[in-house]
Amino acid sequence: MTVIKSLRTGLLLLFGLLCGFVRAQDPSAFYIANEGVLVSDGGMKIMFDPLFPNTYGQYLLPPEEMKQAMFAGEAPFDSVNAIFISHYHGDHFSPEEIYHLMEAQPDIQLFAPNQAIIAMRSAASDSGSAVFDRVNSVNLGFNDSPVTFRNNDLLVEAVRIPHSGWPNRMLDVENIAWRVTLNDNATILHLGDSDPNDDHFAIDAEYWDERAPNMAFPPYWFQATPTGRNILVNRIKARSNVGIHVPNTISADPILRPQELRGRDLFITPGETRLIPTN
Ligand SMILES: [Zn+2]
Numbered sequence: 001m002t003v004i005k006s007l008r009t010g011l012l013l014l015f016g017l018l019c020g021f022v023r024a025q026d027p028s029a030f031y032i033a034n035e036g037v038l039v040s041d042g043g044m045k046i047m048f049d050p051l052f053p054n055t056y057g058q059y060l061l062p063p064e065e066m067k068q069a070m071f072a073g074e075a076p077f078d079s080v081n082a083i084f085i086s087h088y089h090g091d092h093f094s095p096e097e098i099y100h101l102m103e104a105q106p107d108i109q110l111f112a113p114n115q116a117i118i119a120m121r122s123a124a125s126d127s128g129s130a131v132f133d134r135v136n137s138v139n140l141g142f143n144d145s146p147v148t149f150r151n152n153d154l155l156v157e158a159v160r161i162p163h164s165g166w167p168n169r170m171l172d173v174e175n176i177a178w179r180v181t182l183n184d185n186a187t188i189l190h191l192g193d194s195d196p197n198d199d200h201f202a203i204d205a206e207y208w209d210e211r212a213p214n215m216a217f218p219p220y221w222f223q224a225t226p227t228g229r230n231i232l233v234n235r236i237k238a239r240s241n242v243g244i245h246v247p248n249t250i251s252a253d254p255i256l257r258p259q260e261l262r263g264r265d266l267f268i269t270p271g272e273t274r275l276i277p278t279n
Contacts, residue, residue, distance in 0.1 A: 025042065026275050026276065027041035027042075027182065027185065027275075027276040028040055028274065028275050029188075029215060029242065029273060029276060030273050031268075031271065031273070032270060033060040033061055033062045033066075033270050034049065034052065034061075034091055034092070035049040035086060035192065035193075035217070035219070035245050036048065036049045036051075036062055037049075037190065037267070038076060039182070039188050040076070041185055042183050042185070043079070044081050044153060044154070045077075045078075045079060045080045045081055046081060046082045046083070046084065046154070047080055047082075047083045047084070048084045048085075048086065048178065048190040048217070049084075049085060049086050049093065049190075050083060050098075050101075051070070051094045051097040051098055052089075052090060052092050053090055055091065058248055058249065059091050059245065059247065060270060062270070063270050066270065067097075070101055071101060071105075072104075073105055079107070081107070081108070081109065081152075081154065082110070082151065082180075083098065083101075083109070083110050084111045084112070084156075084176075084178045084190060085098070085110070085116045085176075086177075086190060086191075086193065087113060087163065087173050087175040087176065087193060088119055089173070089193070092192070092193070093116050093119075095120040095122070095123035096123045098110065098120060099120050099131060102134060103131055108134065109135075109151060110134060110135045110136065111149070111156055111158070111178065112136075113140070113174035114139040114174060120135075136151075136156075138158045138174075138176060140159070140160035140176065141160065142162065143160075145204070145207075146158060146159035153182065153183045153184070154180060154182060155184070156179075156180050157178070157181075157207075157211075158177070159177050159179075160174060160177075161177045161191065161192070161195065161200045162195045162197075163175040164193050164194065164221065166195040173193075175192045175194060176192060177189065178190045178192075181211070186215070187211050187212070187213045188213060188214065188215055188216075188217070189213040189217065189236060189238060190216075191216065191218045192219075193219055193245065194218070194219065194222075196221055196222050196225055196227050196228035196231060197227060198227060198230060201231050202235075205235070208235045208237075212236070212237040212238060213236065213237075213238040213239070214276050215238060215239065215240045215241070215242065215274070216240070216241045217241075217244045218236075218244070220243035220245055220264070222243070223264040223266075240274070240276070241264075241265065242265050242267055243261075243265065243267065244266075246266050246267065250266065251268075252268040
């Protein structure tokens with residue numbers, strides 16, 4: 001009887017999914033801190049810049065309880081498939097903590113710029129550790145063409161965008177904008193600390209036209225400046241944007257923010273979430 005019942009429920013669910021009145025869980029984004037974000041779609045989970053040691057006096061650190069849940073593989077950080085690192089700066093990446101997380105969670109793949117991987121090898125107790133079999137490094141120079149990886153149900157695309165401050169400072173930083181498509185369903189763009197100058201995007205105009213993200217995570221200075229907003233609207237064309245890297249002086253209450261950030265969607269409080277719009 002129970003078998004028949006669960007068979008009937010299963011068939012109803014399948015029928016519902018086929019007809020579109022039952023939706024598989026919508027993709028969503030969960031804010032960790034600074035530029036740290038967890039994205040889930042169906043059974044798939046990825047994280048961007050989840051562990052880092054420095055606030056530089058103005059950014060939030062990942063809360064201690066979130067870090068413990070990551071290392072223990074507890075919700076919402078259970079079954080994470082991949083981690084993406086934007087660049088090797090102390091408010092984005094801890095070589096030691098990411099190495100230890102990879103040791104603790106043996107199914108996680110890491111995607112990171114070569115500069116970060118070199119730092120992780122020197123931080124590792126065993127630089128030949130099997131952890132490095134799960135590391136995918138990109139080695140992109142200034143103005144190099146984007147690269148693509150296929151990893152089961154993840155389509156991973158990477159392009160180097162100069163770090164903010166270009167052309168005066170931090171020219172040597174390999175800052176990677178990761179464009180990741182989960183389950184051929186939701187495309188997510190994480191811009192790291194990209195510089196909001198259209199020259200960096202114009203050279204890969206076709207690349208940006210090829211796949212509009214369902215959700216983009218630009219550092220808040222893209223939303224705060226006309227040049228940045230122009231890139232979001234005319235190059236990246238994401239369905240939705242949530243600003244990250246927001247200093248702790250910016251209020252969660254839009255009225256208390258500087259005018260240019262009042263109408264913008266920003267990640268401010270660790271643990272807050274957004275649904276990612278899909279078709
Ligand atoms: Zn930063």
